[in-house]
Amino acid sequence: MENFKLNNGTTIPAEGIGTFLLSPDDAENAVYSAFTNGYTMVDTANAYMNEKAVGRGLKKAGVKREDVYISTKLWPSIYGDAAKAIDDTLKRLGTDYIDLLFLHQPVGEIKAAYRTMEDAVKAGKVRSLGLSNFPMDELKDIVDNEEIKPSVIQVEAHPYFPQTELKKYIASFGGRIMAWYPLGHGDRSLVNEPVFTELAKKYHKSNAQIILRWHVQSCNIVIPGSKNPAHIKDNIDIYDFTLTDEDMKAIATVNKNVRYYTATKEALNGYLHMAPDFDSQK
Numbered sequence: 001m002e003n004f005k006l007n008n009g010t011t012i013p014a015e016g017i018g019t020f021l022l023s024p025d026d027a028e029n030a031v032y033s034a035f036t037n038g039y040t041m042v043d044t045a046n047a048y049m050n051e052k053a054v055g056r057g058l059k060k061a062g063v064k065r066e067d068v069y070i071s072t073k074l075w076p077s078i079y080g081d082a083a084k085a086i087d088d089t090l091k092r093l094g095t096d097y098i099d100l101l102f103l104h105q106p107v108g109e110i111k112a113a114y115r116t117m118e119d120a121v122k123a124g125k126v127r128s129l130g131l132s133n134f135p136m137d138e139l140k141d142i143v144d145n146e147e148i149k150p151s152v153i154q155v156e157a158h159p160y161f162p163q164t165e166l167k168k169y170i171a172s173f174g175g176r177i178m179a180w181y182p183l184g185h186g187d188r189s190l191v192n193e194p195v196f197t198e199l200a201k202k203y204h205k206s207n208a209q210i211i212l213r214w215h216v217q218s219c220n221i222v223i224p225g226s227k228n229p230a231h232i233k234d235n236i237d238i239y240d241f242t243l244t245d246e247d248m249k250a251i252a253t254v255n256k257n258v259r260y261y262t263a264t265k266e267a268l269n270g271y272l273h274m275a276p277d278f279d280s281q282k
């Protein structure tokens, strides 16, 4: 496992297990599987409705809190009472601090919630701040005007959409990308691109492992999602080889500059009004 340094002096693992769309039971099992196979980071969110399960998986794996990096996200419908939302999140996860806390979507009472997250950093409840799915202008507004710069920007990123422009801007304030959909959400046409098949043969790895290695060598923090223990194990087995500059250039040719998902204004407003009872999760 490799680590990256963040702009606030803390360290973050290069890779973690993603838990989007995992049911509580699947999330608990995936986290248990990951942390008993060398993972040190998990990414979840209020909206995934599996934070309690993540906490259970970590407990079951028997890992010490200081050896675990927890990344989670506040949902827009609770930005208005972010102090309570943070305390509730801590309770669901069964911890007294969050390593990395994101605003999940760029809608609603963003500034108020961000300032409350800054207070939570000062109170020791949160270590690092992140923004997820923020377009460049809204990101810039926070970076230029708020006290604590975000350390991690979580956005869709993979070889079809490597986020070249955004990464340049993020580097200017020492931030780092955390890539969601790192494997294209499992899209076979991405995973089976001939370049990955060729490199998989060359390094005796799977296509998915080549893609994940590309992410880490591109300085992306990567959080592949999986509920398959064999995939979970393989996805972290990427630190015993290095792609050459030529390999990296060959992978760059599959860039289509196309995302899988774009949030419309209507979708973002829908998020604001989506207010599940987060505590009702299993």
Ligand SMILES: NC(=O)c1ccc[n+]([C@@H]2O[C@H](COP(=O)([O-])OP(=O)(O)OC[C@H]3O[C@@H](n4cnc5c(N)ncnc54)[C@H](OP(=O)(O)O)[C@@H]3O)[C@@H](O)[C@H]2O)c1
Pocket (backbone or CB within 6 Å): 017, 018, 019, 020, 021, 043, 044, 104, 132, 133, 154, 155, 179, 180, 181, 182, 183, 184, 185, 186, 187, 206, 208, 209, 223, 224, 225, 226, 227, 228, 231, 232, 234, 235
């Ligand atoms: N901030 C946001 O708005 C946002 C949005 C989406 C996702 N995320 C985060 O990013 C994480 C990653 O995204 P994701 O899980 O949606 O997509 P992903 O990691 O790109 O792909 C997950 C899919 O790939 C398959 N897979 C995983 N490892 C594999 C392997 N070694 N070989 C073949 N297939 C493999 C999984 O199936 P199996 O279960 O069968 O392995 C699953 O169907 C999420 O879990 C979540 O934490 C954040």
